Amino acid sequence: MNWLRPLAAGGCRVTFGGQHLTPSWARRAFAAHPQNQVAEGVVKLQQPKAQLGTDEGKKNFILKPPKGTRDYSPKQMAIRERVFNTIISCFKRHGAEVIDTPVFELKDFDIAGHFDPMIPDAECLKIVHEILSVLQLGDFLIKVNDRRILNGVFAVCGIPDSLFHSTCSTVDKLNKATWEDVKNEMVGEKGLSPEAADRIGEYVRLHGGLGLIEQLDQDPKLSQNKLAREGLGDMKLLFEYLTLFGIADKISFDLSLARGLDYYTGVIYEAVVLQPLNAHREEPVSMGSVAGGGRYDKLVGMFDPKGRKVPCVGVSIGIERLFSIMEQEVEASKEKIRTTETQVLVATPQKNFLDVKLKLISELWDSGIKAEMLYKKNPKLLNQLQYCEDTGIPLTAIIGEQELKDGVVKLRVVASREEVNIPREKLAEEIRRRLES
Amino acid sequence: MNWLRPLAAGGCRVTFGGQHLTPSWARRAFAAHPQNQVAEGVVKLQQPKAQLGTDEGKKNFILKPPKGTRDYSPKQMAIRERVFNTIISCFKRHGAEVIDTPVFELKDFDIAGHFDPMIPDAECLKIVHEILSVLQLGDFLIKVNDRRILNGVFAVCGIPDSLFHSTCSTVDKLNKATWEDVKNEMVGEKGLSPEAADRIGEYVRLHGGLGLIEQLDQDPKLSQNKLAREGLGDMKLLFEYLTLFGIADKISFDLSLARGLDYYTGVIYEAVVLQPLNAHREEPVSMGSVAGGGRYDKLVGMFDPKGRKVPCVGVSIGIERLFSIMEQEVEASKEKIRTTETQVLVATPQKNFLDVKLKLISELWDSGIKAEMLYKKNPKLLNQLQYCEDTGIPLTAIIGEQELKDGVVKLRVVASREEVNIPREKLAEEIRRRLES
CATH class of the missing domain: 3.40.50.800 (Anticodon-binding domain)
Known part of the structure; x- marks a missing residue:
């Protein structure tokens, strides 16, 4: 089940490139977006990506609805939901328990259209915060970064564009490996000079809040880079909004967060549930990513025949991961789980x-x-x-x-x-x- | 999403053959039951059915969970539902609309285990009544019959066992065709004598309530047949319970209802939504079946290595059919359907x-x-x-x-x-x- 936040922009309801596109088009484009790894669309997406430079790749590409879905409009979906809910409430009233359900790896929430910077981005993080708070899985942390900041860091450290992607994937390992290991991989496998690796290391090991953003904003090298300046400006705005939402204490600006940067054009984020401190550890240990997403402003436009830009930001919830953490918690707490709701x-x-x-x-x-x-x-x-x-x-x-x-x-x-x-x-x-x- | 009503029988919670079988076993058996035409299990079921007489067919048959499902216990499913509901409420709180969902043809509700006659059967009919009432799709009718009564009718009319199945499928057409057409098919295609067809016709054109049950109970020929007597006794009990539930006026004992009788061992039922009367018609016209089911006491036992009997009764809701009727109603009423729940x-x-x-x-x-x-x-x-x-x-x-x-x-x-x-x-x-x- 994927969810779309229809956009309100000055009285015009949905504004894909300023025009109301058919919901079915929107649905298909979304089915193919990077976070939805279940949708078959993702597989098909690999082809046009390789042809991005050519017009043919852009125009002749046909997106098919993912298997098991049909073309429903949001109105039809609302009717379907009404029917489903009636049936499910009735079954529950009669004491039934669920015995199977199809597995969805991810649940997505997307906001598409033109808007003022960072307002929808902040809402995506608020959503992740609300879900993890209500589920009471223990402490959690939402790491954020920005593709443009990482680009700027790599540029000022003298990394050639051709090495950007492979260096990124190495940086991404910093949450599990030590800096020494990461540096060794950069130099030994990825072909960076030890000096360049050290320069990157100075940046990507940083994490913090508003203070870190301001510190980097003053950084003599980074402040020369246009992309990094843009990213830092937005990051500052984002933290202001997150402070107003009262959730800034759970957000960490983390320069090692890279994710699959191919799709993302701006802010990226990833939520991790933390294992409680114990005698053997000095810092809480991540139990792995339970949600992630970011801004992907170019993806949907790729599929529009007129090439209109549709800014997008979204988040995917790792439902299977959340489920297994929840199951462990229940197991540990000896909580008795009821399988029916009979009153x-x-x-x-x-x-x-x-x-x-x-x-x-x-x-x-x-x-x-x-x-x-x-x-x-x-x-x-x-x-x-x-x-x-x-x-x-x-x-x-x-x-x-x-x-x-x-x-x-x-x-x-x-x-x-x-x-x-x-x-x-x-x-x-x-x-x-x-x-x- | 399939639902199972776990059975309460004298303090013992689930009583598959008097023993608590693993939920995964139960789930698999149910995935394969006759009403669930979506589950792949149904296809696989065709093979052992042919071998029912042999022990090999019974014991070596392995049921696989349907595609897209895993082995979850009812407890795990309850936890999953808690996680799902948290995420969905959060998305709704933030004004999202659903853009796609997998299609399920049917939703099932089953009650399995040993119990006193007709109590769970009556509950299944109450469930169908509740769902159709809440959805407000207009007038509806739930037809009921009993496999044993049909067997009795065929026997007293002198139909040989070998012609039972093919005659049944012809009788089932009575809701769409005239008796003349049905009789012609029986005699011309199915090989019945005109006299036998006429004898059947006297019975299968009957429909009514408690009065009809009592009339048949007095029928000199039918009351000689043991199966028919059993079926009529249960039918009378069923109508007593339906009267206590206050829903007997929507139930029609209809001797032409046959369904796919292969699986069913007792009561069968089918709900139809009726088109409003108009100038051209004297009687309301059925818009087709929206729910159906019955008792299938032998199916689950087939898969039990020890051959224990597990009485079962269940109902499937035709979700796609309900959805399209609902959509037509909405279209006709010009009701404005909201796609989000924003307050x-x-x-x-x-x-x-x-x-x-x-x-x-x-x-x-x-x-x-x-x-x-x-x-x-x-x-x-x-x-x-x-x-x-x-x-x-x-x-x-x-x-x-x-x-x-x-x-x-x-x-x-x-x-x-x-x-x-x-x-x-x-x-x-x-x-x-x-x-x-």
């Missing part, structure tokens, strides 16, 4: 009360309550209560002869075993109230 | 107020409000208000110098243009209150 079990101490139970559970379902009963005509009350304990159902609604006569239902809190009589017509409301508070 | 646009009439807007929108996001702003430093107020009108955002939160000084935000209802000042710290609560009521 109440409808039970009875009486024999031959199936019809009463069926009527009551039907009322609850129709009020939107997630309710179950045992599929037995005459189960023992003890078995019904035990089932709640075993599966984690928090409430039991007990109805016997006396309750039926009095027009009430006995609501039992499974954890505390507390019981209280509730007027039958208020039962759904009371269940909702108790579980919400 | 409020954060706006300002002031220049250079970007920092104020960023701080306010960040507070709203953190309170769970779905909020957007224009990605411009200084958009015109008129453009901001126009954007709400164009996209259907119901509220605008306006903050200018006066509001900032007074610690309030001006909340504007887009439809009525009514404006009211709200204390800033109560804004999220007020937005939620207004949109819920």
Whole structure:
């Protein structure tokens, strides 16, 4: 499932190059964007990239929708979602658990169109921050850098353009390897001079916040480079916005972050979940990247027959990685994971009360309550209560002869075993109230 | 996404053949069950079916998980869902629309295990009723029949077992063709005698409710047949439960319903959405099946090495069919479908107020409000208000110098243009209150 943030620009809703392009076109271009490694589009993208200089490569290239998807407009998708949600809520109301689902490696959020600098970029980082905060996976860090700053650094260190890409991929290893190892690879394998490597090393080992940005802005060599100056200006703006969002303390401007720089034209970022400190380590250790993205202003324009530029910024969430970290956490915490969302079990101490139970559970379902009963005509009350304990159902609604006569239902809190009589017509409301508070 | 209703049977939670089988085994068996026509398992299922009589076919058959799925336990699926929901809520909070999603033809809900007759079967029909009621697609009808009743009918009409299957598929055409056409096919193509066809015709043209069940129960020929008597007994029980659920008026006991009888061992059902009456028609016309299922008590046991029986009942929802009916309805009603769920646009009439807007929108996001702003430093107020009108955002939160000084935000209802000042710290609560009521 990919998500697109439709752009608001001065009253005009979607502004791919100032014009409203068909959503299907937009979807296809996005399916092929660099972060979506699942989409087949990515594979097809390799070809035109090689032909970027030629007009033919640009114009004759046809993007196919990724396998398993069809051409749906955002409106159709909204209708589909409404149908899906109705069905899923109904299944949950009836106590079902999910048994399989297709695997998506990544979930993407993209903002496309013209806008003032760094506002959507800051929102992408806010989104990553919100997701990692809500999931409570422990401490995390979002590293940011800018392609233009890296370009500037390489230029002022005297690295020829031809070595830029291979040097980059070596720099990217700094989060796992020592500087010595990285330098050895630069000199031994990539063909840099030891002096050039040392000059790069002075920069790429730096990380920090607003202070570092200002320090580099004053750097006598770097401030001579136009690209680096642009990148540093935007980075400063980004940190101002992140400070207003209250999340700057989790963001690290890190000059070793390179990612797959081919696509990116500006800011890049990568979020890592950190392992807690322990006796053997001085610094928290990264458990690997869980989200990443950046600005890719040239990619979508490549597929536009008129060559219109569509600035884009986006982020991909590494759903499988997040899932496995979450699973480890749950395993470690011994938290009991419920596989259904059932709120109440409808039970009875009486024999031959199936019809009463069926009527009551039907009322609850129709009020939107997630309710179950045992599929037995005459189960023992003890078995019904035990089932709640075993599966984690928090409430039991007990109805016997006396309750039926009095027009009430006995609501039992499974954890505390507390019981209280509730007027039958208020039962759904009371269940909702108790579980919400 | 397939859903399984884990079974509660006398305190034992999942009872595949009385034993708790591994969820992965259960998942695989279900992926292959007859209603799930998407799963590759179905294709593979064709082979062992042919070998049902032999032990080899039963024991050596290996079910593979369908493409795009992995072996997840219900617990893992629950964790995955938690991660997915966090990410999706975050994307929605930031005004994104879905641009693609994989296509699932069907969604399944299954109940597996031992239980008292017809209780889970009735719940499956309640589920179909709930989904079709909530979706408001107009009138609908759920046809039910029972494989055993059909078997009985065919037997008392003197149809040899060898002609059972082919006669069935002809009977199934009665919802589209006239009895004359169906009879011609039976006699001309399927080799039945005209008399036998007429005898069948007396039965399969019947449809009704409890009255019809009682009438057939008294039928001198049919009441001689053991299978038919069993089926009619269960059908009566089913209608009693459906009456308690308050949905019997939408259920039609229809003797022409056959479905793919190969898999089914008892009750079968199929839901159809009805086209409204018009001048040209005397009876509402079916727009085709939108859900269907039944009892398949022998399927899962086929894959159990020990041959344990696992009674199963399930229903598949025809998601693509529902989607296209829904789309037609929306088209006809001119309803404006929103593609995002944004609740409020954060706006300002002031220049250079970007920092104020960023701080306010960040507070709203953190309170769970779905909020957007224009990605411009200084958009015109008129453009901001126009954007709400164009996209259907119901509220605008306006903050200018006066509001900032007074610690309030001006909340504007887009439809009525009514404006009211709200204390800033109560804004999220007020937005939620207004949109819920």
